[in-house]
Amino acid sequence: MIEIAENKCDFCGCCVGVCPVNCIEVKEAEISVDHDICIDCDICVYVCPIEVLSQTDPRKSSKAAA
Amino acid sequence: MWKEQKEFDCIVVGGGPAGSTFARVAAEGGLSVLLLEKDRDIGVPVRCGEAVSDAGLRIFHEPDPRWIASTINRIRLIAPNETVVEFDLQQKGYILDRRIFDYDLAEYASSAGAQIVTKAYVDDIIIENDRVVGVKGTHVGERFEKRAKIVVGADGVESRVGRWAGLKTTVKLKNMECGFQKTVTGIDVDEHMFEFYLSKKWAPGGYLWVFPKGKNKANIGVAISGYYAKDGKSAQKFLDEFLAWKYPKASVLTTVVGGIPIDKTVKQMVMDGLMLVGDAAHTVNPVTGGGIVPGMRSGLLAAETAVKALHNGGPARKNLAAYEKEWHKIGGKNHERFYRIKETIFRFTDDDLNRIADGISAVPTDDRSLLKLFSIAVRKKPSLLFDVIRVFAGL
Numbered sequence: 001m002i003e004i005a006e007n008k009c010d011f012c013g014c015c016v017g018v019c020p021v022n023c024i025e026v027k028e029a030e031i032s033v034d035h036d037i038c039i040d041c042d043i044c045v046y047v048c049p050i051e052v053l054s055q056t057d058p059r060k061s062s063k064a065a066a
Numbered sequence: 067m068w069k070e071q072k073e074f075d076c077i078v079v080g081g082g083p084a085g086s087t088f089a090r091v092a093a094e095g096g097l098s099v100l101l102l103e104k105d106r107d108i109g110v111p112v113r114c115g116e117a118v119s120d121a122g123l124r125i126f127h128e129p130d131p132r133w134i135a136s137t138i139n140r141i142r143l144i145a146p147n148e149t150v151v152e153f154d155l156q157q158k159g160y161i162l163d164r165r166i167f168d169y170d171l172a173e174y175a176s177s178a179g180a181q182i183v184t185k186a187y188v189d190d191i192i193i194e195n196d197r198v199v200g201v202k203g204t205h206v207g208e209r210f211e212k213r214a215k216i217v218v219g220a221d222g223v224e225s226r227v228g229r230w231a232g233l234k235t236t237v238k239l240k241n242m243e244c245g246f247q248k249t250v251t252g253i254d255v256d257e258h259m260f261e262f263y264l265s266k267k268w269a270p271g272g273y274l275w276v277f278p279k280g281k282n283k284a285n286i287g288v289a290i291s292g293y294y295a296k297d298g299k300s301a302q303k304f305l306d307e308f309l310a311w312k313y314p315k316a317s318v319l320t321t322v323v324g325g326i327p328i329d330k331t332v333k334q335m336v337m338d339g340l341m342l343v344g345d346a347a348h349t350v351n352p353v354t355g356g357g358i359v360p361g362m363r364s365g366l367l368a369a370e371t372a373v374k375a376l377h378n379g380g381p382a383r384k385n386l387a388a389y390e391k392e393w394h395k396i397g398g399k400n401h402e403r404f405y406r407i408k409e410t411i412f413r414f415t416d417d418d419l420n421r422i423a424d425g426i427s428a429v430p431t432d433d434r435s436l437l438k439l440f441s442i443a444v445r446k447k448p449s450l451l452f453d454v455i456r457v458f459a460g461l
């Protein structure tokens with residue numbers, strides 16, 4: 001599952017731009033992921049310039065695997 | 067006033083340079099325009115290195131001294147082995163203060179008659195009979211629904227407006243530049259110089275920039291391709307390592323986070339009742355990452371088309387398609403060429419870059435005409451360097 005360190009987030013929307021299923025929403029100072037739609041592709045985890053997003057399931061996360 | 071009005075000619079989602087330019091030109095053309103911006107403040111937070119060329123800016127406005135933090139006339143490219151290639155920009159460039167610039171663009175739109183509303187977050191569009199006819203959202207905790215003949219997605223890199231309508235605007239991982247910048251002070255920089263560090267070490271799949279805002283202050287930032295970000299080192303880490311090495315005593319005034327879509331412009335920029343402009347349509351120059359001027363240009367072209375369409379015919383796709391054509395004619399061909407150049411640079415190894423830089427640095431500085439550089443670049447094979455420099459110079 002994608003986890004968000006919300007207190008770290010700058011709400012820049014970089015993750016929204018790459019999300020293939022459009023499941024991330026970023027408001028002025030709020031971010032949320034719709035886990036029902038999310039496919040755990042981890043692309044948002046990669047692009048985040050400040051490492052706000054992470055994958056909690058180690059089998060799925062290539063970062064955790066590396 | 068906007069609260070009472072149920073319908074507008076155009077509703078613009080997003081108050082960046084693209085949205086404000088669209089709103090101004092459409093209002094000047096006699097259309098009723100509502101611009102909705104989710105943030106409380108137009109132009110803030112700034113997510114930009116703030117570099118533009120004088121020529122680019124002048125397409126739209128006489129540069130106002132209040133916008134300009136510094137004027138640039140030279141450019142320096144730093145190779146991985148720290149070989150420095152420096153030459154005159156054959157035209158002027160600026161580092162803007164976008165807080166003031168974006169404010170003014172919105173004010174121009176407002177003076178032309180557009181209504182601008184901040185703290186207005188759009189979370190859906192209204193579709194009827196396969197046509198986009200309005201937007202839904204929240205303004206300071208209160209739901210609203212507004213109808214428009216044309217909805218304009220000017221909602222930046224995070225654009226969802228096009229996607230809600232079924233357009234393909236998702237940015238490919240490798241074409242998302244992950245950006246991180248600090249505006250720092252307490253450093254010593256050449257206040258008239260653009261500096262670019264090109265190296266996998268500092269910025270894989272992108273570059274690192276030092277854009278001065280005076281003698282002791284600069285926007286120092288990095289953009290790395292999502293393709294490399296995948297390896298697990300974030301843009302922030304790259305920049306912090308650079309700052310620790312080069313400017314360990316710098317004080318940080320502002321931190322900027324943001325993505326830059328350097329994808330091809332989206333194939334379909336319009337549909338019935340909908341137009342996309344700026345980052346939302348991927349208008350950024352894929353080599354330089356410069357998106358201010360291309361975004362404004364797309365806003366201008368789209369608005370001119372909207373004015374014509376609504377005075378004569380209506381908002382059907384066939385009437386709005388002139389914008390798409392015009393964009394591909396003016397910016398598009400260059401844009402595709404820039405995209406190909408970007409793809410090639412992407413494949414350069416640090417050794418390639420070193421070789422090119424060494425070749426050029428052998429030429430005396432006062433003899434560094436673009437033609438001369440061109441011939442060297444050709445001899446060193448990646449003839450693209452010439453293009454690269456030209457593109458950078460024009461930002």
Ligand SMILES: Cc1cc2nc3c(=O)[nH]c(=O)nc-3n(C[C@H](O)[C@H](O)[C@H](O)COP(=O)(O)OP(=O)(O)OC[C@H]3O[C@@H](n4cnc5c(N)ncnc54)[C@H](O)[C@@H]3O)c2cc1C
Binds near residue numbers: 081187220350
């Ligand atoms: C780190 C970095 C450095 C850069 N450096 C440069 C540079 O030096 N030179 C240059 O030319 N370009 C640069 N760019 C690119 C440039 O900033 C953008 O291309 C430009 O701002 C695009 O303008 P725009 O109007 O399309 O979008 P934006 O300026 O991003 O504006 C979009 C607006 O839409 C709003 N919005 C989004 N969603 C909604 C919604 N649902 N409801 C309401 N409002 C919404 C946002 O809050 C935002 O204000 C840089 C970008 C980054 C991230």
